[in-house]
Amino acid sequence: MTPSPAPAQPTGADAQLPAHERVYRQLRNRILWGLLMPGAPLTLRGLGTELGVSMTPVREAVRRLAAEGALSVSASGRISAPELSDERLEELASIRALLEPELGARALPRAHLALIDRLDIMNHRVDEAIVKTDVPGYIRTNLEFHRTLYLRAQAPAMLALTESIWLQAGPTMRALYARRQRSEATANHRKILAALRAGDEPGLRLAIRADVTQGLRMLIG
Amino acid sequence: MTPSPAPAQPTGADAQLPAHERVYRQLRNRILWGLLMPGAPLTLRGLGTELGVSMTPVREAVRRLAAEGALSVSASGRISAPELSDERLEELASIRALLEPELGARALPRAHLALIDRLDIMNHRVDEAIVKTDVPGYIRTNLEFHRTLYLRAQAPAMLALTESIWLQAGPTMRALYARRQRSEATANHRKILAALRAGDEPGLRLAIRADVTQGLRMLIG
C-alpha cells in the first residue's frame, strides 16, 4: 500500500505533535517542493477536512506561513500561494546571492570529508531527479543539498532567513521549472564541492553565487 | 484624560482592522521598542483581556510573531520574549551588517534632498532621546531613521528580513542599552547622511556597517 500524501489520521512520530504543527509542516513542504501552483486558492475548511483537523489549527499554521511570506492572504482574508512579479523574483535571487555565499563561507572551516561525501551523494540524487524530469524531486533534493551544507555554518538565524526565501519562491520556481529544465545545476554543485575540498573560500562564494543566481535569473530573462 | 497605552476599545483608524491585526501591531511595537524584558512571560488570556479581545486573535498574533522570531514559545507552549545568547546576538549583528549596507546602496540613487532633510530631522530626534536617556525612544527613533532610508531601496523582501532581525533583537537591545548609553550613534548617522549627500556608495556602505556593528558589538564585549 502506497503512503497517502495527506493522512487524515496522524501517523508515526507526528502523532504526538500538536495539530497546528503538523498542518504547518505539511503545508510548508508542499510549498517548498513546488506542489502548489502560484495563485492557487486555499481554504481553512478545505485544508481542515483534508488533514483531519478543525479550522483552528489550520488558521494558526496559515498565519505562520503568511508571516514567512510562504502564503499570501488578500485584504478580504482569502488565502493563496503567492504570485511573484519578476522584480520580486530578482530581489529574492539577490538576497540568496547575499546570504548563501556567507553561509557557505562559514560552513567551510567546519566541513570535514564525511560531510562532503554526503553532499556528493545528495548531488547524485539531484542528477537522478533531473534525468527523470521530476521537478518537485529536483527542487527538494537541490534544497537538501544546500541546507545540509549551510547547517554546518552554525548560523541558525541566517539559515532561517534563507529558508524563508526558498519558501517564498517555492510555487513560482515550480511553475517556471516546469517549462525549462536545468542541467548545469549539478555542474555548479560540483564546483561547490571542489572548492569545499580545496578549502578555497573565494571560489566557494563564487560557485554558490553562480548556482543561486543562474537558477533564478535565467528563468526571468 | 491621558490616552491609555493599551485601549480596550479600538480607537481611530484601527477600528476597522481585524482584531488579530491590532493585537499583532500592538505586540510588535512593544517588542520592537524594547518595552518587553527578555524572558518576560506572556499569556494568551492576559493579553486578551488587556487588549479587549478573546484568546483566538491573540493566538494568531502570537503565532505570527513567533514565526518572525519576535517571540519564543517553549515546548509546552509557554510564550515569552526571547532571551538571546551572545553568539546569537553576534549573528544578528552580522546579518544586519550584510543586509543593511545593501539596502542603503540601493536607496542611494533614489535618495533626493527632501529625503535627506527628513533623515536629518529624524537624527535630531535620536539625539534628543539620547540626552533625555529615553531608551525606548532612542531605539524607536533610531529604527525609524534606518527604516525611512531603506524604504527607498524598493526592496520589500530585504526590508522585511531586516525588520525581522530588529524584532528578534528588540528585547535584548533594550536590556543592554539600559546599562550603557550610546552617543556615537548620531555621529555614525551623520556619516551616513554625508555619504548620501555625496553620492558615495562605498562610504555609505561603510558608514551603515559601522553604525550597525558598533551598536551591537560593543554591548557584548
Add this chain to the structure above:
DNA sequence: AAACGGCGTTTGTGATCACAGACTGTGGCC
C-alpha cells in the same frame, strides 16, 4: 535545611458556533 510529593490553579489546545462580508452564478434589463 533541602529535596520530594501532591494538589489546586493556570495555561495552551482544539472543536464548535454565530456572524458578516465577499464571491459566484443566474436571471432580468437596457
Add this chain to the structure above:
DNA sequence: GGCCACAGTCTGTGATCACAAACGCCGTTT
C-alpha cells in the same frame, strides 16, 4: 449581446467551551 442586480453559498473572523498538561505553591519527609 452585454451589463447590472440579486440571491445563495462560501469563507474568514472571533467568542466560547471542554480538556489535558504544566506550573507553582505548600506541606511533609529525610
